[in-house]
Amino acid sequence: xxxxxxxxxxxxxxxxxxxxxxxxxxxxxxxxxxxxxxxxxxxxxxxxxxxxxxxxxxxxxxxxxxxxxxxxxxxxxxxxxxxxxxxxxxxxxxxxxxxxxxxxxxxxxxxxxxxxxxxxxxxxxxxxxxxxxxxxxxxxxxxxxxxxxxxxxxxxxxxxxxxxxxxxxxxxxxxxxxxxxxxxxxxxxxxxxxxxxxxxxxxxxxxxxxxxxxxxxxxxxxxxxxxxxxxxxxxxxxxxxxxxxxxxxxxxxxxxxxxxxxxxxxxxxxxxxxxxxxxxxxxxxxxxxxxxxxxxxxxxxxxxxxxx
Amino acid sequence: xxxxxxxxxxxxxxxxxxxxxxxxxxxxxxxxxxxxxxxxxxxxxxxxxxxxxxxxxxxxxxxxxxxxxxxxxxxxxxxxxxxxxxxxxxxxxxxxxxxxxxxxxxxxxxxxxxxxxxxxxxxxxxxxxxxxxxxxxxxxxxxxxxxxxxxxxxxxxxxxxxxxxxxxxxxxxxxxxxxxxxxxxxxxxxxxxxxxxxxxxxxxxxxxxxxxxxxxxxxxxxxxxxxxxxx
Numbered sequence: 413x414x415x416x417x418x419x420x421x422x423x424x425x426x427x428x429x430x431x432x433x434x435x436x437x438x439x440x441x442x443x444x445x446x447x448x449x450x451x452x453x454x455x456x457x458x459x460x461x462x463x464x465x466x467x468x469x470x471x472x473x474x475x476x477x478x479x480x481x482x483x484x485x486x487x488x489x490x491x492x493x494x495x496x497x498x499x500x501x502x503x504x505x506x507x508x509x510x511x512x513x514x515x516x517x518x519x520x521x522x523x524x525x526x527x528x529x530x531x532x533x534x535x536x537x538x539x540x541x542x543x544x545x546x547x548x549x550x551x552x553x554x555x556x557x558x559x560x561x562x563x564x565x566x567x568x569x570x571x572x573x574x575x576x577x578x579x580x581x582x583x584x585x586x587x588x589x590x591x592x593x594x595x596x597x598x599x600x601x602x603x604x605x606x607x608x609x610x611x612x613x614x615x616x617x618x619x620x621x622x623x624x625x626x627x628x629x630x631x632x633x634x635x636x637x638x639x640x641x642x643x644x645x646x647x648x649x650x651x652x653x654x655x656x657x658x659x660x661x662x663x664x665x666x667x668x669x670x671x672x673x674x675x676x677x678x679x680x681x682x683x684x685x686x687x688x689x690x691x692x693x694x695x696x697x698x699x700x701x702x703x704x705x706x707x708x709x710x711x712x713x714x715x716x717x718x719x720x
Numbered sequence: 721x722x723x724x725x726x727x728x729x730x731x732x733x734x735x736x737x738x739x740x741x742x743x744x745x746x747x748x749x750x751x752x753x754x755x756x757x758x759x760x761x762x763x764x765x766x767x768x769x770x771x772x773x774x775x776x777x778x779x780x781x782x783x784x785x786x787x788x789x790x791x792x793x794x795x796x797x798x799x800x801x802x803x804x805x806x807x808x809x810x811x812x813x814x815x816x817x818x819x820x821x822x823x824x825x826x827x828x829x830x831x832x833x834x835x836x837x838x839x840x841x842x843x844x845x846x847x848x849x850x851x852x853x854x855x856x857x858x859x860x861x862x863x864x865x866x867x868x869x870x871x872x873x874x875x876x877x878x879x880x881x882x883x884x885x886x887x888x889x890x891x892x893x894x895x896x897x898x899x900x901x902x903x904x905x906x907x908x909x910x911x912x913x914x915x916x917x918x919x920x921x922x923x924x925x926x927x928x929x930x931x932x933x934x935x936x937x938x939x940x941x942x943x944x945x946x947x948x949x950x951x
Contacts, residue, residue, distance in 0.1 A: 595818075595822070598811070598815055598818060598819065599819075599822075601808070601810070601811060601815075602808045602811060602815075602819050605808045605809060605810055605811070606806055606808060608770055608790075608806075609802070609806045609808070610808075610819075611769075611770070611789070611790035611791050611794070612768050612770065612790055612794055612800045612802075613794055613819050613820060613822070613823045613864070613868075614791045614794040614795050614822065614823035614824070615791060615819075615822075616791050617791070
């Protein structure tokens with residue numbers, strides 16, 4: 413394949429990575445932005461979303477589309493409810509103290525991971541995509557009669573991967589509308605800016621925190637349900653999304669939702685392109701290097717605010 | 721009536737209040753006075769439940785406030801205008817007002833009432849709070865508290881850093897609240913504001929109440945303020 417079509421293919425793969433990453437990192441960013449909690453167990457909520465998606469789809473055993481839609485509803489709800497419960501029973505009790513929260517979420521990471529291993533087993537489990545038509549894509553070339561379309565061999569993508577990108581965009585737009593146009597979103601933003609004053613104006617901050625922690629986990633679970641027909645569910649699958657989410661959130665600016673989306677696009681697209689042309693390991697190395705550079709030259713991230 | 725009876729509080733192991741008492745009656749302005757670091761802001765924070773008291777009691781019309789969480793205290797229509805305003809800086813003027821309205825389930829009538837008091841805010845509804853001038857920010861902080869239709873209004877240095885015309889506007893609003901039967905607790909440094917507004921003055925020193933006098937006594941005895949405040 414020529415370089416141009418090859419690059420286009422890499423960028424399409426990168427767009428899928430970016431879409432999933434944006435959802436997962438958005439969950440981490442919302443939690444940090446509102447609660448100032450660094451949730452080390454975030455990747456395990458992602459993993460749980462994938463495992464529950466497999467369980468729902470395989471239990472229903474009907475048409476893959478039915479199982480997938482059921483998983484897309486049930487997995488985020490269950491994972492979100494579990495996270496809210498963890499917030500109430502663990503994080504609230506330690507007062508969201510930063511150090512203790514990190515230690516607690518590390519413990520939670522292992523509990524969720526090993527609990528899944530003990531119940532779900534060590535095998536990777538597939539979930540059938542609801543549809544998976546391979547779509548050949550055209551490219552342009554300069555011919556004798558000017559620009560013309562042609563169909564390079566191997567330049568194609570599945571309809572499901574296009575759906576993943578579109579679905580992630582729809583979910584992120586819905587999240588943005590929720591945060592900016594609803595009363596609950598307004599309460600979350602007020603709590604994010606000054607939790608003490610939020611309480612002084614009647615906002616039940618403890619309930620808001622539980623809701624936000626649940627929402628963050630549900631976003632990770634949604635990302636996982638979307639990705640599981642491509643990657644398979646596995647009890648160790650939470651590691652990479654956690655690392656990449658932290659990279660995205662730091663580059664985008666801690667707590668900045670627009671920054672998180674921009675950074676997810678940058679990291680996801682570069683991951684796709686570098687993985688195709690070189691290797692996935694190099695992509696991770698460069699992403700980690702980018703974080704180091706951001707921390708040195710712009711510690712607040714692309715769109716984050718400098719601490720007062 | 722808001723009644724504070726011998727409250728004690730501490731930051732960690734360091735005691736900050738060691739016996740403060742105060743009464744704020746409906747339709748009266750009680751000034752809480754003391755030198756810098758005396759504990760005035762700490763008293764305000766204790767009333768709002770933002771700092772727990774370790775002894776004593778804070779009662780509002782016979783109900784114990786000190787046992788309630790902060791959000792429940794606000795819902796008893798206790799409006800708080802903190803020192804430094806502490807607006808939700810990245811929210812718009814309209815959103816800051818909406819937060820105030822939500823506290824006690826107030827609606828459009830209260831919104832219009834508040835915006836009639838501060839018509840300049842009506843022109844700035846879509847603007848982010850952090851982009852307002854200092855005076856406009858104080859208006860917004862006051863408006864946000866008024867959205868509760870407060871029974872008690874706590875103002876912590878509301879005229880700090882404001883120009884004279886703005887100070888007069890805030891003073892008029894405080895007097896209007898008094899006329900409407902609100903119990904006002906005011907922390908203020910400016911002597912003319914204290915003498916022109918206060919019905920009572922409660923002095924505290926290093927976290928303890930030392931004297932409470934009426935406004936008449938304050939005006940009649942010019943030595944009281946210098947004695948306690950060193951001015």
